[in-house]
Amino acid sequence: MQQDKTIGFKILPVMFGFFIMGFVDIIGIAINYVKQDFLFLNDTLANLLAMSCFFWFLVLSIPTGMLMNRIGRKKTVLLSFAMQVIALMIPIVVYDFAWVMVAFAFLGMGNTLLQVALNPLVTDVVSKEKLTGTLTLGQFVKAVCSLLGPILTSWATGLIFGWKLIFPIFAVTSFIAFIWLWFTPIQEKKKGESVSLQRTLSLFKDNHIVAFFIGILVLVGVDVGINATFPKLLMEKCALPLNEAGLGNSVYFFARTLGALGGGIFLLKYAETRFFRYSVLLALIGLGGMLVTGNLWGILAFVVIFGLGYANLFAIIFSLSLKRMPDRANEVSALLVMGVSGGALLPPLLGVVSDSFGTQTAAMMLITLVWLYMVWLIRTVSNKQEKSLTN
Numbered sequence: 001m002q003q004d005k006t007i008g009f010k011i012l013p014v015m016f017g018f019f020i021m022g023f024v025d026i027i028g029i030a031i032n033y034v035k036q037d038f039l040f041l042n043d044t045l046a047n048l049l050a051m052s053c054f055f056w057f058l059v060l061s062i063p064t065g066m067l068m069n070r071i072g073r074k075k076t077v078l079l080s081f082a083m084q085v086i087a088l089m090i091p092i093v094v095y096d097f098a099w100v101m102v103a104f105a106f107l108g109m110g111n112t113l114l115q116v117a118l119n120p121l122v123t124d125v126v127s128k129e130k131l132t133g134t135l136t137l138g139q140f141v142k143a144v145c146s147l148l149g150p151i152l153t154s155w156a157t158g159l160i161f162g163w164k165l166i167f168p169i170f171a172v173t174s175f176i177a178f179i180w181l182w183f184t185p186i187q188e189k190k191k192g193e194s195v196s197l198q199r200t201l202s203l204f205k206d207n208h209i210v211a212f213f214i215g216i217l218v219l220v221g222v223d224v225g226i227n228a229t230f231p232k233l234l235m236e237k238c239a240l241p242l243n244e245a246g247l248g249n250s251v252y253f254f255a256r257t258l259g260a261l262g263g264g265i266f267l268l269k270y271a272e273t274r275f276f277r278y279s280v281l282l283a284l285i286g287l288g289g290m291l292v293t294g295n296l297w298g299i300l301a302f303v304v305i306f307g308l309g310y311a312n313l314f315a316i317i318f319s320l321s322l323k324r325m326p327d328r329a330n331e332v333s334a335l336l337v338m339g340v341s342g343g344a345l346l347p348p349l350l351g352v353v354s355d356s357f358g359t360q361t362a363a364m365m366l367i368t369l370v371w372l373y374m375v376w377l378i379r380t381v382s383n384k385q386e387k388s389l390t391n
Helices: 002-037 048-071 073-093 097-122 128-156 162-182 197-205 207-238 247-266 272-292 296-310 313-324 326-357 360-390
Strands: none
Touching: 002 048, 002 073, 002 097, 002 128, 002 162, 002 207, 002 247, 048 073, 048 097, 048 197, 048 207, 048 326, 073 097, 073 162, 097 128, 097 326, 128 162, 128 247, 197 207, 197 326, 207 247, 207 296, 207 313, 207 326, 207 360, 247 272, 247 296, 272 296, 272 313, 272 360, 313 326, 313 360, 326 360
8 A cells, every 4th residue: 555655746746747748739829829920921921830849849859769768767857847948938038039949949859858758758657557547647648638628728818928928837837847857866777778870771671660750740730730720720710719629629728538439449449550540531521521611510520620630640550560560669758758759840831822822721721632642551450460460
């Protein structure tokens, strides 16, 4: 009983780290408010905020693995919290577009460190038998933060400080997370094989790993693209003000939260490859519906359908990749976190397309076209399952 209480005491600040991890999802709605605040911005320039944030997943994922091997998992997570406090304080001190770019760059750096180090830290505070359930709960906690972000932002627009009040709120929360984890004693397990750039990039020799890596690029790019585009789509099609249109992102994240909970149950009964197929096709229906529907409730219904389909795809690809090369789990994890840099690739293209055609529908069409890669990936996932059954 005493041991269970000790484990519970240690796991709470670690799980709170998943909540902090969700701060990066504010980028979608922030792009829209920043564009509104600086009238010289068009979609192309405003969407560069996503690039400034997610670019660092490409650059820092593998070095973070090396850093974690040197200073430990807990210290790496603490460093990520500190970087996010700095990032979130910048717009409070000086608010112009250049410094907002710097702020989101620091936010991306901190979030990269957090995503690489937090999952391994969980293994130091829970038993192997409880690891999968704990990581699933962590993703749920992250989804709750993503859900609350647009709601808090919409609420803050009616106050004196405006939507930017979200920055000090998140900064204080990150500082609390830092202090809480700092004073929590955690005995880290013996370090395993270190991550290196050469060993990690050698994974690209496997065609399935390449396909899964591109899948992560697409998933994150589409997710950030939806976050940035969906409020503008509601403003364009339904004539909503930004503070109301921004709540559409909360509907999307709510659907993803429900999808993650439901997916955890379904994946206990059904093969992950079959679930992958149905999820991808369900998300495609949602994207198509958002393209052709002009009614507010219809658009919201289709973004829910998309969110339900999207919810578990990242976890499934991650799982399939680790199962393919279980003896190289560290390198596989670092490589897939690099794939989160997809959030830096698609949004700028969406900005160019929407500015060129003068409509957010064009951006949604590009998102749908990119999603067709996930439809193609169904075949690769199915082939992997068939080979596993014959071995």
